[in-house]
Amino acid sequence: MLSKSQIKLITSLKQKKYRLQHGFFVVEGLKGIAELLNSELELYQLYTTESFEDKSEKEVLITAAELKKISFLTTPNKALALFKIPKIKAIQTNGLVVALDDVRDPGNLGTIIRLCDWFGVKELVCSKNTVDCFNPKVIQATMGSITRVNVSYLDLERFLENQTMPVFGAFMEGENVYSSALPEQGVLVMGNEANGISEAIENVITKKVSIPRFGDLQATESLNVATATAILLSEFKRAK
Amino acid sequence: MLSKSQIKLITSLKQKKYRLQHGFFVVEGLKGIAELLNSELELYQLYTTESFEDKSEKEVLITAAELKKISFLTTPNKALALFKIPKIKAIQTNGLVVALDDVRDPGNLGTIIRLCDWFGVKELVCSKNTVDCFNPKVIQATMGSITRVNVSYLDLERFLENQTMPVFGAFMEGENVYSSALPEQGVLVMGNEANGISEAIENVITKKVSIPRFGDLQATESLNVATATAILLSEFKRAK
The missing domain is CATH 3.40.1280.10 (SPOUT methyltransferase, trefoil knot domain)
Known part of the structure; x- marks a missing residue:
């Protein structure tokens, strides 16, 4: 189940100022989310129509209708995740x-x-x-x-x-x-x-x-x- | 002024089957239209908020509100033209x-x-x-x-x-x-x-x-x- 405040938070992240304010960004689709889970980025919350077994503590199971409400895509793709915007890294100017x-x-x-x-x-x-x-x-x-x-x-x-x-x-x-x-x-x-x-x-x-x-x-x-x-x-x- | 049948014709051209049926395709924006006018393609009708002097016989002056009705763009750009889909040309396989x-x-x-x-x-x-x-x-x-x-x-x-x-x-x-x-x-x-x-x-x-x-x-x-x-x-x- 999605609360009104969750919906409001997620949809606000379309705008840069709210991404900066909250420190999260949105990734959609099983493949994209899997790639980011496999990186050093930190997952905040996962809204999904299918369970990602090992992520249960951060997972919120939702319906396809709920996904449609929060998705930025015309054709939502099973899951939407919020990841934390990473800390700024120093630039390495070799290469x-x-x-x-x-x-x-x-x-x-x-x-x-x-x-x-x-x-x-x-x-x-x-x-x-x-x-x-x-x-x-x-x-x-x-x-x-x-x-x-x-x-x-x-x-x-x-x-x-x-x-x-x-x-x-x-x-x-x-x-x-x-x-x-x-x-x-x-x-x-x-x-x-x-x-x-x-x-x-x-x-x-x-x-x-x-x-x-x-x-x-x-x-x-x-x-x-x-x-x-x-x-x-x-x-x-x-x-x- | 745009008639209902003109609006219906133009908006139908988003779909391939109507492009094939009518033999027209849509180009939007002054720059794109100018490039096509400058080619061997044949103009059928020009719907524009600003007159293209030398095209007056095929030109329909419309308002910005009318353009919004027929445009496929989020931000319509002054003019929309229908050009005739050209005849199929033989393939020259050199190069x-x-x-x-x-x-x-x-x-x-x-x-x-x-x-x-x-x-x-x-x-x-x-x-x-x-x-x-x-x-x-x-x-x-x-x-x-x-x-x-x-x-x-x-x-x-x-x-x-x-x-x-x-x-x-x-x-x-x-x-x-x-x-x-x-x-x-x-x-x-x-x-x-x-x-x-x-x-x-x-x-x-x-x-x-x-x-x-x-x-x-x-x-x-x-x-x-x-x-x-x-x-x-x-x-x-x-x-x-």
């Missing part, structure tokens, strides 16, 4: 770091977190206006990768200014990435969906790179930020 | 062809069409169960690329069986794509979001390729089909 300058779309951030995980990028640093990584749509898109990539929100300009590693930025008019020397240590900055990298951040970039366009030169406007990140991470990581 | 085996998500298909456009891939062939390219969410995600990529729906198994070009498929356990010989002419097959490439299609693939994983080997399950397509197209097109 490749990805930096996001105001990426706003939750699906894009989720996909980029998953790409970092695939390509072994441990640190993702984000400008303060980048969408929150505990947004339910981001969590749904990461497929558990959120547990393996350290996502930090900070003053991106100051962070980049203080780097001794080279800072690469994705631009339309940069050097052809296929012929660029790409080091193992560095920061790769990706910009906002509509405006790209802001002027303030552009000023602290040491090398501009771009993905050459093979189609009609007058046509395709740009690549989506998540697909551009995929291609650039692949270039950094493949054997040269 | 690289991308083939999709039951890709179901409209956002993924839209992103893949945009990637084909970027990388100069003219032909995208789709299994019959792949999401319809005139679905409004696909059109919204393609950003005009739909006018420059020929998308065909066909019996994919038969199409691939009859190819003389090599047929590549993206698999988890394929040859490392970074060290594979990738020809200029060929077909690249990408699979369904949940199940990958089906057994029937697997049987007609001549070479399996995969994108190596650099992160924790036990962890990241897979890449999204659109990001995997981005990386593989980049590999086919970059100078080796």
